[in-house]
Amino acid sequence: MRKTAVVTAGTGGIGLETALGLAAAGFSVTVVGRDPDRGARAVERISAVDPSRPARFVQADLGSLGQVRALAARLADDPLTVLVNNVGAMFPRQTELNGVEASFVVNHLSPYLLTELLLPALKAGAPSRIVNVTSGAVGVAKRVFDSVEPPGGYYGFHWYGRAKLAHLAHTLDLARRLDGTGVSVFAADPGGAATEMTDNTLTDPAIVSPALRLLWPLVRRRFERSTSGSASVAARPSIVAATDPALDGRTGVVIGADAQPHAPFRAATDPRTAAAVRRLSEQYAPVPAHADGPSD
Numbered sequence: 001m002r003k004t005a006v007v008t009a010g011t012g013g014i015g016l017e018t019a020l021g022l023a024a025a026g027f028s029v030t031v032v033g034r035d036p037d038r039g040a041r042a043v044e045r046i047s048a049v050d051p052s053r054p055a056r057f058v059q060a061d062l063g064s065l066g067q068v069r070a071l072a073a074r075l076a077d078d079p080l081t082v083l084v085n086n087v088g089a090m091f092p093r094q095t096e097l098n099g100v101e102a103s104f105v106v107n108h109l110s111p112y113l114l115t116e117l118l119l120p121a122l123k124a125g126a127p128s129r130i131v132n133v134t135s136g137a138v139g140v141a142k143r144v145f146d147s148v149e150p151p152g153g154y155y156g157f158h159w160y161g162r163a164k165l166a167h168l169a170h171t172l173d174l175a176r177r178l179d180g181t182g183v184s185v186f187a188a189d190p191g192g193a194a195t196e197m198t199d200n201t202l203t204d205p206a207i208v209s210p211a212l213r214l215l216w217p218l219v220r221r222r223f224e225r226s227t228s229g230s231a232s233v234a235a236r237p238s239i240v241a242a243t244d245p246a247l248d249g250r251t252g253v254v255i256g257a258d259a260q261p262h263a264p265f266r267a268a269t270d271p272r273t274a275a276a277v278r279r280l281s282e283q284y285a286p287v288p289a290h291a292d293g294p295s296d
């Protein structure tokens, strides 16, 4: 069967390198992004890997759940072998997207919803894999999920980490739910890389809590060091999670920045966190009853 892959935010940064790696591994790749010119350039590069399997660009702003639904409708008819939920964003200032806090939308609700809506396609393509891109920032997250917004002030890096923690808890929860269906679920931690996301956000002390701001020169140096690598190296964990035959039959595994399996960050394994994240996901990104939704 033809191997197909969808990579969100796949026209630049780590996503484009992931898409190139999947093309080299024999996949017909679809990349998703907002900018069509950038999409066309990405398609040209990915298609050049093997012109017999031309890549495809589909435009969607993954900060809009309406556009996520439209994207899923466009992709739903073809069996899907790999879905890489690579999209992620950090917002230096508190931002809302259609009335919902932006970090939570882009880093959790959007990939959550896309995955739910594409489950029938993934089951049709089984054995298939979902790869959710996580971050070391989960370690600085408030572990409270009573509402979309955590208590306390807005600090972009911490809120980004909390949304990534929600998505990691969801990833492990989904792996349990889909066990036995032929759809495996992995998290991949890219470590760090110099990309638009890091270049545009990690220079602003407002992204960290006041306590860390006091240590800003140190914190900034740490950010610089940890994101000085290349996007192609940072894409390895996602490519390994999507393709490594050693992972056949496994699920709920986190692939770390060294491209090896690791135990998941402990806070993400707490069933109370998973249950709270599930409640928020169902409330803010409801899946139509006819879809292969979380209640089955």
Ligand SMILES: NC(=O)c1ccc[n+]([C@@H]2O[C@H](COP(=O)([O-])OP(=O)(O)OC[C@H]3O[C@@H](n4cnc5c(N)ncnc54)[C@H](OP(=O)(O)O)[C@@H]3O)[C@@H](O)[C@H]2O)c1
Pocket: 008, 009, 010, 011, 012, 013, 014, 015, 016, 032, 033, 034, 035, 036, 038, 039, 060, 061, 062, 063, 085, 086, 087, 088, 089, 106, 133, 134, 135, 136, 190, 191, 192, 193, 194, 195, 196, 197, 198, 226, 227, 231
């Ligand atoms: N870079 C790091 O050090 C690092 C570390 C840990 C985890 N991560 C995670 O790795 C993933 C990739 O990060 P990155 O640094 O490569 O990010 P990035 O530099 O922001 O990625 C750029 C790509 O994302 C697309 N994109 C951005 N916002 C989008 C949106 N709303 N809808 C659709 N496409 C969008 C861009 O295309 P358009 O502009 O055309 O939309 C482009 O293809 C993210 O999940 C991030 O959280 C990164």
